[in-house]
Amino acid sequence: QVQLVESGGGLVQAGGSLRLSCAASGRTFSRYAMGWFRQAPGEEREFVAVISRDGGTTDYADSVKGRFTISRDNTKNTVYLQMNSLKPEDTALYYCAARSSLLGSVTYLEYDYWGQGTQVTVSA
Numbered sequence: 643q644v645q646l647v648e649s650g651g652g653l654v655q656a657g658g659s660l661r662l663s664c665a666a667s668g669r670t671f672s673r674y675a676m677g678w679f680r681q682a683p684g685e686e687r688e689f690v691a692v693i694s695r696d697g698g699t700t701d702y703a704d705s706v707k708g709r710f711t712i713s714r715d716n717t718k719n720t721v722y723l724q725m726n727s728l729k730p731e732d733t734a735l736y737y738c739a740a741r742s743s744l745l746g747s748v749t750y751l752e753y754d755y756w757g758q759g760t761q762v763t764v765s766a
Contacts, residue, residue, distance in 0.1 A: 644668050644755045646738045651760030654728055658764070662723040664738030664757055671719040672696070675746035677753060678712060678723045680734035680762075690736070691723060692746030699745060706732075728764045735759040 645667040654660055664676070678690040691702045691712040700712050709728075714721040721738060739753035747753070 644670070644674065644740050646740060646755055646757035648736065648738045648757040648760040651736060651762045653763045653765065656728060656730055656764055656766055658728050659724070659726045660728065660762060662725065662736055662738075662760060662762075664721045664723075666719045666721070666740065668719070672716040673742060674740040674754075675743050676712075676714060676721040677739045677741065677746045677748075677750075678721075678736060679739060679750050680732075680736045681759075682734040685734075687737070687750045688734070689748040689750070692748065693721065694745050695743075701746070701748070703748075725762070728762075730764045730766045732762060733764050734762060736762050 647665050650662040675695050677692040681687045693700050693712045711724040737759045738757040740755040741753045
């Protein structure tokens with residue numbers, strides 16, 4: 643059983659940066675691969691980034707590769723998403739998700755737990 647709480651969203655200008663945080667409850671955080679997804683109004687949930695449970699493997703959507711970085715601190719039960727060079731098309735509600743597996747997945751249906759989301763808005 644894991645509860646996830648995202649924070650760090652906000653309103654930024656194009657080209658700016660934000661760092662999202664996802665704090666997890668419990669003592670078994672290190673057993674879960676973690677992912678970030680986003681969803682804009684009227685759009686399907688979109689994969690953003692994933693990290694293995696030990697932090698050794700990461701993967702990114704092509705649209706954010708080179709701009710976003712996912713990381714985790716298992717001591718703090720927290721996963722992060724550093725977002726640089728933000729674009730208006732990055733505007734969405736960003737969700738943190740946990741999967742009971744060594745590796746994450748690009749498919750949102752394969753995740754077990756979700757946070758409530760944090761809004762990121764990028765102005766032109």
